[in-house]
Amino acid sequence: EADIYQTPRYLVIGTGKKITLECSQTMGHDKMYWYQQDPGMELHLIHYSYGVNSTEKGDLSSESTVSRIRTEHFPLTLESARPSHTSQYLCASSDSAIATNEKLFFGSGTQLSVL
Amino acid sequence: SQQGEEDPQALSIQEGENATMNCSYKTSINNLQWYRQNSGRGLVHLILIRSNEREKHSGRLRVTLDTSKKSSSLLITASRAADTASYFCATSPGSNYKLTFGKGTLLTVNP
Numbered sequence: 001e002a003d004i005y006q007t008p009r010y011l012v013i014g015t016g017k018k019i020t021l022e023c024s025q026t027m028g029h030d031k032m033y034w035y036q037q038d039p040g041m042e043l044h045l046i047h048y049s050y051g052v053n054s055t056e057k058g059d060l061s062s063e064s065t066v067s068r069i070r071t072e073h074f075p076l077t078l079e080s081a082r083p084s085h086t087s088q089y090l091c092a093s094s095d096s097a098i099a100t101n102e103k104l105f106f107g108s109g110t111q112l113s114v115l
Numbered sequence: 116s117q118q119g120e121e122d123p124q125a126l127s128i129q130e131g132e133n134a135t136m137n138c139s140y141k142t143s144i145n146n147l148q149w150y151r152q153n154s155g156r157g158l159v160h161l162i163l164i165r166s167n168e169r170e171k172h173s174g175r176l177r178v179t180l181d182t183s184k185k186s187s188s189l190l191i192t193a194s195r196a197a198d199t200a201s202y203f204c205a206t207s208p209g210s211n212y213k214l215t216f217g218k219g220t221l222l223t224v225n226p
Contacts, residue, residue: 006157035216043158043203043216059215090157102207103148104214106157 003027006091006107013081014115021076021110023091032074033104034058034066035090043090049074050096081114088112119147119204119217127223134191136220138204139184145207147180148214149189152201161189161202194224 004025013019025032030051035043035058045058049068063085064078074093078085088111092104122137138147146165150158164171164180164187171178177190191198201221205214 033213040218040221042218045213045215048213058213088155092157102146103160103163104150104158104205106150106159108157109155111155 004091004093004105004107006089006110008110009108010111010113012113012115015080015082017081017114019078019081019112021089021091021112023074023076023107024072025074025093025105026072027093027095027105028071029093029095029105030071031094031096032068033092033094034064034074034076035092036060036062037088037090037109039088047076081112083114086112086114119206119215121202121204121217121220123220124218125221125223127225128194130194130196130224130226132194132224134194134198134222134224136189136202136222138187138189138217140187140204140206141185142206142208144182147178147187148205148207149176149178149187150203150205150216152203152219154200158203191222194222196224196226198222199224 007022032049034047037043044060046062047066049055088109090109091107119140148163149161152158162173175192180187201219203219205216
């Protein structure tokens with residue numbers, strides 16, 4: 001069972017609010033990722049980090065920002081939420097120290113609804 | 116556009132039957148992985164097959180890879196109601212650990 005946690009599980013907020021989605025892992029993985037997924041659709045990579053103080057934008061443009069101050073913590077922030085941000089946000093991590101094992105461990109996700 | 120694309124989009128079978136899902140991709144890959152997602156949850160890694168492998172087994176799962184056709188298949192034998200989930204293939208084009216996912220196949224196993 002993966003030790004990666006996302007909070008909150010569900011979030012319903014009004015337009016214009018600032019929100020932070022939390023993601024923490026206790027496996028000591030150096031790589032962490034944020035994916036966005038709409039119902040019945042593929043996952044889109046929006047942010048990733050290869051270690052502390054390293055963050056990069058993913059393949060899908062996103063108005064969100066991320067930070068990686070500690071290895072275990074990779075929060076995602078939306079400064080001003082809009083209805084178009086309504087989606088499921090999935091956090092994942094992997095361990096590059098195991099060169100032959102590149103699988104991702106996922107959290108349970110945060111379902112965000114912006115009214 | 117997505118790298119991997121699963122086929123069929125949805126599959127409904129009876130318990131005990133086998134389920135086969137296919138994945139096609141566009142560019143060369145380092146490895147291909149299959150994940151399962153229960154409704155409203157995160158993804159769980161099932162199996163990884165490398166570009167120099169042709170077939171791999173794990174319990175009731177069998178994965179094949181044909182790099183000449185840029186395709187992979189996932190076979191679940193003797194399916195159970197608990198196998199009901201969406202199944203995604205994900206490809207890694209290199210060693211940068213960035214996976215690209217397809218839209219998934221929704222498998223429903225009826226008791």
